Amino acid sequence: MGVIERPDLPPGARRDLNQELHTLHRRAGLPSVRELAKAVGKSASGVHNAFRLAKVPEQRLTMAIVDRLTLWVRDWGVGISQTAGIEKTLRRFERLWHQAKYEEEALAGQGEPPRMSDATRRLLFALSPECSMSHPTRQLPQPHDIVALEEPAATKPPACLRKTGLQPESPNPWHLIHLCRGCQRRRETGELTEPELRAARSTLDRRPGAARHYAAYLDQMLLGAEGVIDMNVAGAALAIVKADPEMAATPYALNHGEVVVDRTHGCLQWGHHPCEDDH
Structure with a gap:
């Protein structure tokens, strides 16, 4: 035996x-x-x-x-x-x-999972600890669980921009979604469409506590967690934070005074600013 x-x-x-x-x-x-x-x-x-x-x-x-x-x-x-x-x-x-x-x-x-920083990965799992389409699930986090959505043709950067290398290396977090293996198979077979997946991803931004996760993500981004700061991404995250009254805060400096985050007015101020904390 x-x-x-x-x-x-x-x-x-x-x-x-x-x-x-x-x-x-x-x-x-x-x-x-x-x-x-x-x-x-x-x-x-x-x-x-x-x-x-x-x-x-x-x-x-x-x-x-x-x-x-x-x-x-x-x-x-x-x-x-x-x-x-x-x-x-x-x-x-x-x-x-x-x-x-x-x-x-x-x-x-x-193939390989989408390239992303640890800050982006933490944001996705904070917004959706389970599969974004079939939660709750017992599926444990795996490298392939965050997948990239297909971008609508209208939102893709023009070819001239893509060729210059100006497009950030890390994917836009709004083009990423957390899917269990079962939903990945359903997507492969066409049972789950890209519009359905994008709608599910959009729903995550309206979940209770989403603004808090985006605020943490924004701070990490400005502190250097992303290799390239995409101001479109930063602006979108700041807009979500600004829309939540509970996240309103007095302006504060980050990265040793290099940038001031003003959540109330939804803006970033670059320059040399006083910074009391070591961050």
Whole structure:
């Protein structure tokens, strides 16, 4: 008998496939990797990797393992014959494999997560600790959970600006949204449209406490958290802060007096100003 260690996978189709494979292995009496490999005519390392690695195993190998394990299951439950149990299990694993492979390919096609500062990431998770479309969710934060929205053609910078390199490297936080894996798959299949996602992102700015998060983000931006300060982003954040009476404050200096933030009037004053605090 041999218990095989499981990979650390986030919730989703890949984890579902792996969990079901381990469950079937247990129901079959926990045969050793060598015994199972010999039965399916594959290498022991290949069979072990099918259970142990996060990568989705080849379909032929997966189904060969499932086919052999089903023959070793002794109890299919009350009223379920071995033939019916095997057929149902094979159909389920065919479906699970295709779902897992689709998820793997979708994540690979997504590429690297959007480049952003820690301040931007903190802002997004503060505004929406859970998925912005299907909250609440148990999905834990992962690098790919913040994704970039497609910008409407009308809002894209002109080609001449993009070519000069004047466009800030960090994406606009209003073009980012926190999505769980399930909603990312729904977006890939077209079930979630870009207008729906942009509407959900816009809703975050009206949540209670949003102005406080934007105020913290604005201060971090002015203190150098962003490589490039986009004044359009700073102005939009300041407008949200200004609209909340509870966030009104007397003007204060940041970055050793380099800039004064006036939330009441929604403006920034650059220059050399007195600064009592060391920030």
